[in-house]
Amino acid sequence: MSRIKSIEELEKLRETIIEKQKARKLSIAICNGPGCLPLGSRKITQAFIDEVKKQKLTDKGVEVRATGCHGFCAQGPLVVIEPQGLFYQGIKVEDAPEIISETIVNGNIIDRLLYTDPDSGEKIPLEKDIPFYKSQQRLISGNNRLIDPNSIEDYIAIGGYKAVSKVLSEITTEQVIEEVKLSGLRGRGGAGFPTGLKWKLCHDNPGDTKYIICNADEGDPGAFMDRATLEGNPHIVIEGMIIGAYAIGAHEGYIYVRNEYPIALKRAIRAIEQAEKYGLLGEDILNSGFNLSLHIVRGAGAFVCGEESALMSSIEGKVGEPSQRPPFPVQKGLWRKPTVINNVETWANIPHIINRGGKWFASMGTEKSKGTKIFSLVGKVNNTGLVEVPMGITLRSIVFDIGGGIPKGKKFKGVQIGGPSGGCIPEKLVDLPVDYESLTSAGAIMGSGGLIVMDENTCMVDIAKYFTNFLSEESCGKCYTCRKGLQRMHEILTDITEGNGKEGNVELLEELANVVKDTTLCGLGQTSPNPVLTTLRYFKNEYESHIKEKKCPAGVCKELITYSVDPEKCTGCMVCLRNCPADAVTGAKKQIHHIDPEKCIKCGSCYELCKFDAIKIE
Numbered sequence: 001m002s003r004i005k006s007i008e009e010l011e012k013l014r015e016t017i018i019e020k021q022k023a024r025k026l027s028i029a030i031c032n033g034p035g036c037l038p039l040g041s042r043k044i045t046q047a048f049i050d051e052v053k054k055q056k057l058t059d060k061g062v063e064v065r066a067t068g069c070h071g072f073c074a075q076g077p078l079v080v081i082e083p084q085g086l087f088y089q090g091i092k093v094e095d096a097p098e099i100i101s102e103t104i105v106n107g108n109i110i111d112r113l114l115y116t117d118p119d120s121g122e123k124i125p126l127e128k129d130i131p132f133y134k135s136q137q138r139l140i141s142g143n144n145r146l147i148d149p150n151s152i153e154d155y156i157a158i159g160g161y162k163a164v165s166k167v168l169s170e171i172t173t174e175q176v177i178e179e180v181k182l183s184g185l186r187g188r189g190g191a192g193f194p195t196g197l198k199w200k201l202c203h204d205n206p207g208d209t210k211y212i213i214c215n216a217d218e219g220d221p222g223a224f225m226d227r228a229t230l231e232g233n234p235h236i237v238i239e240g241m242i243i244g245a246y247a248i249g250a251h252e253g254y255i256y257v258r259n260e261y262p263i264a265l266k267r268a269i270r271a272i273e274q275a276e277k278y279g280l281l282g283e284d285i286l287n288s289g290f291n292l293s294l295h296i297v298r299g300a301g302a303f304v305c306g307e308e309s310a311l312m313s314s315i316e317g318k319v320g321e322p323s324q325r326p327p328f329p330v331q332k333g334l335w336r337k338p339t340v341i342n343n344v345e346t347w348a349n350i351p352h353i354i355n356r357g358g359k360w361f362a363s364m365g366t367e368k369s370k371g372t373k374i375f376s377l378v379g380k381v382n383n384t385g386l387v388e389v390p391m392g393i394t395l396r397s398i399v400f401d402i403g404g405g406i407p408k409g410k411k412f413k414g415v416q417i418g419g420p421s422g423g424c425i426p427e428k429l430v431d432l433p434v435d436y437e438s439l440t441s442a443g444a445i446m447g448s449g450g451l452i453v454m455d456e457n458t459c460m461v462d463i464a465k466y467f468t469n470f471l472s473e474e475s476c477g478k479c480y481t482c483r484k485g486l487q488r489m490h491e492i493l494t495d496i497t498e499g500n501g502k503e504g505n506v507e508l509l510e511e512l513a514n515v516v517k518d519t520t521l522c523g524l525g526q527t528s529p530n531p532v533l534t535t536l537r538y539f540k541n542e543y544e545s546h547i548k549e550k551k552c553p554a555g556v557c558k559e560l561i562t563y564s565v566d567p568e569k570c571t572g573c574m575v576c577l578r579n580c581p582a583d584a585v586t587g588a589k590k591q592i593h594h595i596d597p598e599k600c601i602k603c604g605s606c607y608e609l610c611k612f613d614a615i616k617i618e
Contacts, residue, residue: 003279024155025061033069036076047096068232073385087127130505144232152274155235163354168288182358184370189343212253212321219303220419223450226344230264234271240347258299303474319478322522346618369435380455411456418447421527423534459556460539465493467531482525485516501547555617569614576606
């Protein structure tokens with residue numbers, strides 16, 4: 001690596017890299033994202049590398065590339081062959097020789113590795129034609145398959161650091177801020193504060209020392225958007241931070257990453273080192289006179305450190321707990337200096353806005369919610385994974401068009417959106433547009449983008465109990481109402497799910513939730529009652545059933561259900577008897593079986609294993 005001393009040198013390097021890449025006739029992009037890695041994608045990647053060498057195809061322009069997340073986790077491990085965009089799914093190590101011999105060498109498509117449309121039964125060869133991808137608008141995540149996240153040259157080849165060149169050579173700090181304001185970009189990490197306004201407020205605050213921070217402390221259960229972006233394309237985040245630092249007049253910045261993300265940490269560190277060696281970070285970037293150094297700070301996994309004031313306390317070496325606002329970070333932030341904090345996805349949008357213009361970005365989305373948003377789509381949905389969609393898309397489109405609906409034909413019940421302090425949106429609001437205002441009016445929040453789908457077998461009281469317990473354990477304890485209020489709400493919810501609910505519990509829960517919402521210090525505390533408030537708002541009948549009838553309609557709460565055998569469906573196959581850990585099932589082969597309610601521990605193994613739907617939950 002040699003230091004790039006000017007914009008002209010960067011463009012010459014880009015041309016050289018592109019010319020070199022033109023010699024690559026075929027690229028085999030193998031997903032090494034969070035969903036595919038546990039399924040063996042590292043070994044699969046090595047198998048492809050070995051096979052390409054074995055068949056002496058490297059000199060013939062065949063490249064194997066380990067990439068970041070491709071999004072379609074449910075079908076992983078994934079392989080995309082470029083430039084055709086041929087999509088193979090469910091790849092195993094033993095598939096590598098066949099793909100190389102048949103597809104790469106002979107040009108034949110292997111039908112059994114193609115995606116099959118569940119409705120038509122049609123085999124779909126190209127990634128762009130698969131329903132999971134067709135309704136998406138992958139502004140940030142779509143480039144993952146085109147680059148090796150460990151290679152700054154791959155990023156430069158697809159236009160990386162062009163936006164930095166443009167900013168440092170052509171645009172004033174005020175013009176950068178105006179372009180971001182024009183885009184309508186709002187912070188993707190929580191409340192959705194306008195990014196351009198935040199930058200302007202910090203820019204206008206006096207002071208020679210200012211800071212920028214990337215919040216990558218992603219702690220929501222089931223959420224992995226920021227992790228996947230840092231793992232798949234760390235340079236786009238760094239480029240966004242350089243532009244932001246230039247705009248506000250900062251010369252030092254921090255990427256705060258939770259230590260549970262070792263791959264994201266490793267790639268962010270490597271990307272910073274590469275950018276420094278190329279002269280894209282450090283002193284006199286591209287001969288512009290602008291300086292910026294970036295540092296990595298490892299978070300210890302405290303959920304509250306996702307809140308910006310707690311995060312800054314952690315960087316300073318203090319206990320990670322929120323502080324009173326105002327003053328806001330743009331006034332007195334890190335070490336009491338003006339500071340801009342944005343999350344990973346927000347920073348990743350900045351290069352696109354600079355390259356293509358604020359008006360272009362504002363053309364996507366709704367009037368008040370512009371651009372795209374990445375969601376982790378998980379739970380009771382067929383097509384789990386990462387999806388990037390335009391703001392304003394409906395929940396129906398995400399869950400059914402992209403997500404493929406609910407497994408086993410079960411009924412859609414709702415979604416939990418916005419993380420643990422988000423809200424539960426019911427099936428009757430399935431056509432709700434996904435934007436900041438619509439979600440807020442429904443009692444939820446956008447949050448960082450966790451979206452958990454729930455089916456008819458989800459107990460909403462149990463869901464409220466789960467998230468309230470999570471938030472209670474993660475509360476920093478600084479605010480008494482947050483610390484004790486969440487604890488007391490969890491105790492009441494536990495009583496209700498265990499059959500000990502009483503008249504007045506619903507009213508008490510609602511009162512406690514509103515007290516916590518109105519009296520806590522930080523945004524996390526203020527939104528923590530959302531799971532309780534939204535389940536009370538939309539699923540009150542389930543609370544009443546638990547309390548008055550001592551029944552769990554979803555068949556989840558153990559103390560309120562019993563398992564029995566339907567004599568008309570039982571075939572006496574013995575599967576439930578052999579697998580019952582409590583020896584509660586009796587019966588002879590090919591005879592109707594019985595469950596002893598005194599012995600039954602309600603583990604659900606018989607229900608899950610029975611192929612004849614003979615186990616009833618009442």
